[in-house]
Structure formats: structure tokens, C-alpha cells
Amino acid sequence: MLRKTSPRAALIAATLLASVAMPAVADEASGTLNVAFTKELENIDSYFNSSREGVVMQRAVWDGLIYRNPETNEYVGNLATSWEWIDDTTLEFKLREGVTFHNGEPFNADDVVFTVNFVAKEENGVKTQRNVNWMESAEKVDDYTVRIKLKKKFPAAIEFLSGPVSMYPNEYYAEVGASGMGLKPVGTGPYRVTEVVPGQHFKLEANSAYHDSPKGQPEIANIDIRTIPDVNTQMAELFSGSLDLIWQVPADQAAKLGQMGQFTVANESTMRVGYLQMDSAGRSGDNPFTNKLVRQAVNHAINRQELVDALLQGSSKVVYTPCFPSQFGCVQDVTEYEFNPEKAKELLAEAGYPDGFETAFYAYRDRQYAEAISSYLNNVGIKTDFKMLQYSALRELNMDGKVPLSFQTWGSYSINDASAMVSQFFKHGSLDSTRDDEVRDWLDVADSSTNPDERIEYYSKALEKITDEAFWAPMFTYNTNYVFTDQVAYTPTPDEVLRFVDMTWN
Amino acid sequence: MSNAPDPLLQEIQGPSPRQMLKTRALGHKGLLFGMAVVGLLVLVAILAPVLAPHDPYAQSLMNRMVPPVFMGGTWEHPLGTDHLGRDYLSRLIYGARVSLLIGAVAALISGVIGTAMGVAAGYFGGKVDAVVTFLINVRLAMPVVLVALAVVAILGGSLTVVICVLGLLLWDRFAVVMRASTLQVSRRDYVAAAQVIGASTPRILLTEIMPNIFNNLIVVITLEMAHAILLEAALSFLGLGVQPPTPSWGLMVSEGKNMMLFEPWLVLIPGAVLFVLVLAINLMGDGLRDVTSPEGRS
Amino acid sequence: MLTFILKRLGLAVLVAITVSFISFSLLFLSGDPAAALAGETASGEDIEAIRRLYGFDRPMLVQYGEWLFSALRGDFGESYYFKLPVASLIADRLQVTMLLGLCGILFALLTAVPLGVAAAIRPNSIIDRLALFLSVAGQAMPSFWFGLILIVVLAIQLGWLPPSGASTWRHFVMPTIVLGYYAMPAIMRLTRAGMLDVLESDFIRTARAKGAGETRVLFKHALRNAIIPVVSLAAVQMGFMLGGSIVVESVFALHGAGFLAWESIARNDLPTVQALILVFSMFYIIFTFLADVLNAWLDPRMRSA
Secondary structure: OOOOOOHHHHHHHHHHHHHHOOHHHHHHHHOEEEEEEOOOOOOOOHHHOOOHHHHHHHHHHOOOOEEEOOOOOOEEEOOEEEEEEEEOOEEEEEEOOOOEOOOOOEOOHHHHHHHHHHHHOHHHOOOOHHHHOOEEEEEEEEOOEEEEEEOOOOOOHHHHHOOOOOOOOHHHHHHHHHHHHHHOOOOOOOEEEEEEEOOOEEEEEEOOOOOOOOOOOOOOOEEEEEEOOOHHHHHHHHHOOOOOEEEOOOHHHHHHHHHOOOEEEEEEEEEEEEEEEEOOOOOOOOOHHHOHHHHHHHHHHOOHHHHHHHHHOOOOOEOOOOOOOOOEOOOOOOOOOOOOHHHHHHHHHHOOOOOOEEEEEEEOOOHHHHHHHHHHHHHOOEEEEEEEOOHHHHHHHHHOOOOOEEEEEEOHHHOOEHHHOHHHHOOOOOOOOOOOHHHHHHHHHHHHOOOHHHHHHHHHHHHHHHHHOOOEEEEEEEEEEEEEEOOEEOOOOOOOOOOHHHOEEO | OOOOOOHHHHHHHOOOHHHHHHHHHHOOHHHHHHHHHHHHHHHHHHOHHHHOOOOOOOOOHHHOOOOOHHHOOOOOOOOOEOOOOOEHHHHHHHHHHHHHHHHHHHHHHHHHHHHHHHHHHHHHOHHHHHHHHHHHHHHHHOOHHHHHHHHHHHHOOOHHHHHHHHHHHOOHHHHHHHHHHHHHHHOOHHHHHHHHOOOOHHHHHHHHHHHHHHHHHHHHHHHHHHHHHHHHHHHHHOOOOOOOOOOOHHHHHHHHHOOOOOOOHHHHHHHHHHHHHHHHHHHHHHHHHHHHOOOOOO | OHHHHHHHHHHHHHHHHHHHHHHHHHHHOOOOHHHHHHOOOOOHHHHHHHHHHHOOOOOHHHHHHHHHHHHHOOOOOEOOOOOOEHHHHHHHHHHHHHHHHHHHHHHHHHHHHHHHHHHHHOOOOHHHHHHHHHHHHHHHOOHHHHHHHHHHHHHHHOOOOOOOOOOOHHHHHHHHHHHHHHHHHHHHHHHHHHHHHHHHOHHHHHHHHOOOOHHHHHHHHHHHHHHHHHHHHHHHHHHHHHHHHHHHHHHOOOOOHHHHHHHHHHOOOHHHHHHHHHHHHHHHHHHHHHHHHHHHHHOHHHHHO
């Protein structure tokens, strides 16, 4: 929500302005772009971290065989020049010639074979197994031809090869091992790493010998990344000129920064959906959420539009489906629950809770949203005992079926298909709080079918039942803000990945 | 005036200890100021439902971060509203309850633990003393903030957990002071006399020792209460203390921090109130010490 | 003297072991570290495998013994999060914390001692009142709040100092003030009280009677005697401050050991938290031990204690 700028705010803005003007120019001259990460990255090697910051580094330092244009979603060759399906589970690649790694090692089939065989092996401990465990192995046909064998049919293989699967230098890796790769990473990407202080500081330098990649050539000579967990401190650094770009800026701060006129604020939607998960299966014992009327009451109690307008802002949207609207199969023709606290109270009374009830309420991020949600619930008589946990801790409780009500979010790994979200949570997995057999059977059909019409039909059935039974209370989609000084030119993409190679000086 | 003591008699006897205490207390500005402020805040905490202009939990997302009246706001929300549009003044008033409750109960718990240990060590000496001294050393060696954060992280933040953790961590000063005071008192003649006439140990502790170390105990309770309030605020600030929507001043600073560069009052107001409360309690404690130990301030 | 030192040393070791046991068992209660270790995308089987791999299924005392034995050799295990040796991780970050602690205690001493002395020379003067006010305010000041105000005023409004980080000496100014101010009141009060005591004592009167200059009396005779307990208090405060730097480091985003502790708690990174609790306790134990020895050396009466 924006208010008129008071004289005092104008004064502060003026003071800030005065302190902003000078140092940023110096940065441009020296060719260094200063960026902040919010999270301490455990390992720069993207196979061994599971964070957004890791994806950013992976795109800068390494390359995949394939590249997906983030605007057109078209797949083009990167380290490979062409590929074809030999059969349902074999892909053959022709590799690009003349590519070298940052340490001078030439790129060829051996590197691909080594990388695939290494990451596909579970013992090697790649953090996000889902990214790699569909591959069986790779074999060399000749120096620049390689085949990747899949474990079973996997239509999303191309998507994964253009995303998380990037290529290691085999000789270097044999020499330094996993820890060496984490401390002195070597890839083929547009930027090479010159300094790593684990969790705190990363320095990148443009790769002047970068191959003719669809990613484009790097323009900014140096990137300096510091970890500053607090957004507030990040902004202070932005004002003092020692940062040029911050991202994942909360809506309120982004709005204020935009008003100052010194910074570009770019807002992009993300695939992340925020929802309330209710224990309708009764795994946490006999609880009110096993009653459909109670779940419907919860759905009516939340003012989704107000949450979006006042808190999330930007390009966020209200959703009623347990998936992101753009995902294939995520049909929007479902039961919608309008904001109606009176109706919620009536439903609660009908369900046998005329005076409401008390429940534990868990969340792991966005305390502010969770607090607002719990206030809506309190309003209709559902008293919440709020518990903020780390993701891993909440996940553990959830898998043990000890969570009656929680505020959850899911980003679908930016995969544009409903299976990445609905099927993740409604197929009796350990995180399924619903356990509806019918829904599971429909999703099985939808997930494995190769006929798009059939897939849509079965996802529709599942989504209709899920929303009709109010198993969840889906609420909103997320967005993210990028704020940078006027010296920087950058257009963010909807996949929430910061691409240094696309940035230029104004 | 008929009740006034005979001036001549008073000159011979000198003022009674109680009168001297009163005179000194009334002459001690810090003590008076401290007691006045603490008294006022206790009153505010008790009368919170009457005094608060709004429900401290009532959110209004369309009225977020309205500035206080002296910064261009309206009297509808004299101190503005927070990031969820809740009335800041009302949350501050209810926050006084949280701070005082945590301070008082935590000081009480640690007071009971520390006093029991200190008195036992001072009175019995020998092995008991050695064990207690050792425990005090162990306790002092544990980094309070770190341990408290870790425990709250494990058990989950709530009012009860925070009170218990602080109560179990802050007994060291009680033990140290009570041990020293007991040592001093138990060497006095009347304790020896009581022992000679065969008074039981609990009786001696309760009737001879406790009354004579009570003044010191009150002083430490006051100071530790201030300590507990500050620690709670720090824990809540770091996100591992009292959980929302409970209004805690430390939490309010932490929540306001995100908008600090644009709306500094969000941080200034709760921090200032916290500062004043802790200052007042400390002044009260220092004052009590000055007044009860005639040797003057140390 | 040697007996005294040996006795104190024995006590220190015993305290250290007890603290290590308490911190180990506290965190042992924290539930299943395997889930935290496995990360966001692990399945139930992944977690079970990790549980066996790290030996979380064995009795607690066995795990403690093993941990203590390795810790004695400087091996605190591997961080769940960074997958790097905890010892090297802490060693890296400890530099910042120790530098901060050192600056903080120096700042405290350099402000508290002159103020305390000045206050003692003229009790109830304006200086005395100012000193009292500063110390009372310092005790009541929430350090996180003080830090935030400094950032707004000194870094943002005035633009004099960088708001966060640790790369130059200018980055340390604000954290030093906040941390030092936390230790200042106690030192100031002790200096003042000590000076008052000494100034009233016989040997100062004698010195004055002999016609020694006032400056000489103050600094040669009085301060030298009053400073002894102050130095040992400073050592103890230093131990406290290192443990307390967690708040200051988080406010100023200083990547020190305190900050690591906070982040590790949030990340459920058990080995790191355990090691940090032990390391911070060790600092306190070492500093108090040094203070005791110093005291005993300067004042033989203490040795019998």
C-alpha cells in the first residue's frame, strides 16, 4: 500500500539521495558490479546446494548441454549443438567443439560422461536427487558425440538438461575432488570464479574466452557478491553505494525504493504458490480439519485479495488451485471460496464448533504473511498457537503427520507442469496430508499419459475434487523484486534466476 | 502533632532504622524516579484493557504503517500502526505486560534457585560450598545468549519457554550475592546463639539468616529483572523469543527494523520504551542498594 | 603460587568438561538431526540412511565420548550445512569476533577508566554525574537497538561509516562502540569505587603529607592500586563480550563466530553450534583463569582463596 510521502519522508529521501550519488559512478569505472545474497550459500557447486543463490551461481559459472531461452521457452544447444532421441530412454548429443574450461582444459565427450556418471550415482550425494536421478549413465560415442541413458521414460529430460544439469571438467575434478570444486570451482560458463570465502563472499570475473553461447557474452567485467542476510542492511549498503543490485526485496521496501527515483525496481512473478495445508486425513489425531465444513470455513475466512493488495503486491495473484495457473494441467475452472467471515462462522457452527477451536499453526517463512493469516483465522474463532520453524524442522514434523495446520509454499522448481506441484502432494507421499485414493488414481493417469487432452481431463477431475473438498486453502502466487542503481541495465526473467550475463552498464 | 515523637527522646535514641531508611529513600532521586516509572508501567500493564485505545491484535491491512500523530498521523492511532495495521500504542501497552511478566517471573525462578544455592553454600560451607561454587563457575562459563537461543530454537518460542529458559539461566548473581551475604550473617553472634540453644537448621535459616539477607535479595531481584527483560527483547529481536502475534517490545523492534530506513519511528518507539523501563528498574535497584547499605553506593 | 595455579587449572578443566557435556546433551534433545542434514528434497529413506551413516542411532554417552575425544584433538566434526570441518569454519570467523572483542574492551577501558578516575577525584561534580548517567544508560541500553540507531544516524543520515561488513577499520567503529558500551558501566563503576577507596587510604595521605604532587599521587600511587581489580574485571568482561557479540554481529552483518552461531542455530547445524558453545565457554574460562592468576600474583592474600 502506498501512502503520500510526508515531508519527513521526503527529508530522509533527500538525505539518502545525497549519500547515494557519488560512489556508484566509481563502481562503474572499475567495472565491478556489487551484489548481495541473502542466504549463506553452503557450497558454490550447485549439485551440492539447494538454494536459489546456488542456481544463480550455476548459470554464471557452468553451462548445460542445452539452453532454454527464458523468454520464448525454446530449447537451443549450448554445450551440445544438436540432440536426438535414439529410443525412449536414450538421448544422443553432438557436442560443441573448441570450448575450454576456465582452467584451460578442453571440453569433450569425456567430461559429459564423467559428469553424468558421477552425479547420477546416489552415493555421490548430489543434494537434489530429483534433478539427476532420472539418468542411468552416459557413454562416449566419439570425442564429440555422447549418449545419455535414462532409467525410464522421462519426457522432462530436455528441461532438466537445460536447467540443473551442468558439466564438470573431468580431469580437474579427478584431481581436486568435491571439496576442491567447492572452493575453487571451474566451469565453462560466462563468468569464472576468482575468490570463494564459503558462505560469505564470491568474486567473479568475465570469461573473455567464452564460447559462442546462446547465453550471450558477459559485459560486466567483475561481479562481487557478498552475503548480507538482512534486507535492511542490504538497502543501507545500496544507499551508501557499496551495492549496485539487490533482489528478493520485500514489497514495502521495494515501493519506497521506487519512490526515491534513484533506483530501478523491477517486479516479476514467480511460480511459487502460498497455501494453507490442513490435516484432512487426520494424521495428527482427531482434529477439526477432518471435517469438510471446517476446511471450507478456513477457505472463507481468508481475505486473499487483501493479502495480495496489501502485503504481496507487485504481480502476485489470488489463486484457488493447488498449482500455478500457467502450469500445464492447472485448470482454473474450480470451486472458489470468496472472503466471507460470517459464512465461515456459520460453517464452523454447523460443524459443531460454534465457539471456534484452538489449533497449532506452523509456518517456515514470511512471518508477516503467516501473522496476517492467523489474524483472519482468529477473527472467525479459530485460535492459533503460532509456531515458526526452520523449513527442515517443519518438513520433518509434516512427514511424521504431526501438523494440523500450516502455511506452506511451493515453487515447483520452476517446472511449468501441474505434476510438479499437485502430484507432489496428493499422491500419498510422506507430505500428503489428504490421502484421497480417488485423487491419487486420477493423478496417476494424468502424470503418465502422453495424450495432452487426457492429461487435462484427469488433472481437472483431481483439482475439482481437491477444491470442492477444500483439502487445502490455496491463497496467492509470489512475486519478487529486483532493485538496482540507475547505472545498471537488467530485465529480470520470470524464473527467479539472476543472470549476470544479461546485465550491462547504462 | 500529638503523635510526634518527643524531640528529646529522639535525640537520645537517634532515629529508628526504619525511619532512617525512609529518610534516605526520600532523599534518593534515582530511587524515586525509578519507582515512579516502574510503578506507572506496572499500572499501565494491569490496566491495559482499559487504557489501550484498540485491540492490539486487530489487524487492518489497508492501514499499514500509519505514522504517529506527531509525524503527520491522526489521533485515531496516536503512535501509528505497525506492518499489519495494528495500533502501535495498544501493542506497546500490552507489550508492557509481556516484558514485566517475563522479567518478574524469570527473576523469581532464578531467585528461588540462586538463593537456595547461595544460602546453602554460605551456611553449610565445606563440600556444599564447593559444589555450589563449581556450579556457579559452570553457569558463568556458558554463553547465555547462545545457549538461550539454542534452547528456544529446540523447544520453540513461547512465553512459557522464554520465561523458563531465562529463569534457569540467570540464577548466578543470586547465588553469588546470597552466598556472600549468608557467610557474613552466619558469623554473627545471634546465629551462634541460636545454634547453641539448639534451634533447628531450617528455623535458623528462616528466622535468623533470611531476614538479614533480604535487603540484598531485593536488590538482586530488581537488577536481574532488568537483565531478564533485556535478554527477552534480544531473543525476540533475533526471532527466537516470544512468538507473534504476542506484542513484545523486542519483537516490535525486530519487525520495525525492516522499514527502519523509511519509518524510523517503528524502531525508535518500542526501543525507547524498553530503554526507559530497564533504566527505571536499574535505578530502583541501585537506589535500594544505596539506601539499604549505608556505606553508600559502590 | 604453583599450587594455586594448578588448583585453578584443575577447576577450569572440570568446568570446561561440564559445560561441554551440558551443551552436548542440550542439543542432543533437539530431535532428529538427520532430517536437517538431508535437506529439503530428501525422502524418508535418505534420512534413514543418513541416521545410520552418522551414527545418530547410538546411545548418547557413546556419542558424547566420541565427540569429546575428537574435540580434544581439535576435530569438531563436519558442519552439516557447509560440509566443511567445523574447526576451520570457526577459526575463520573467530578472527573477526576476537578483533571485535579486543576493540570493544579497549574502547570500554579507554572511556571507563578516565571517566571513573575523574569521577572519583571530584565526587558529585558534573563529571561524576555524567559518568553515572553514562553507566546507568549503558546498562539499560538494548544493544540491538543502539546498533540500529547508530546505523541510521552515522551510516545513513551522515554517511560517515559503512553500515555493515568487516573489510576495513571503519567497518569496526560502530560495532566496537556498541559492544564496548555494553562493558563500560561495570568497569567505570569499579574504577571509581576503587579510586575512592584508595584515595581515602592511609598511604595516600602519607604520600600527600610527604609533599608529593597531586598528579603524582593520583597516577603513581592511587591509580596503580585501583587498576588491579579493573584489569581482572576487564578480562572477565572480555569473556562475556565474546559470547555476547552474537547480537552485535547480527545487527552489523559481521561474519564472525557469533553470527555463525546464530545462523547455525537457525539451520540446525548441530556440530557447529556445539563447538561454538564450547569455544565461547573456553574463552570465558581462560580469561577468568588468567584474571585469577593475575590477581593472585599481584595480591598474595588472594592465593588462599
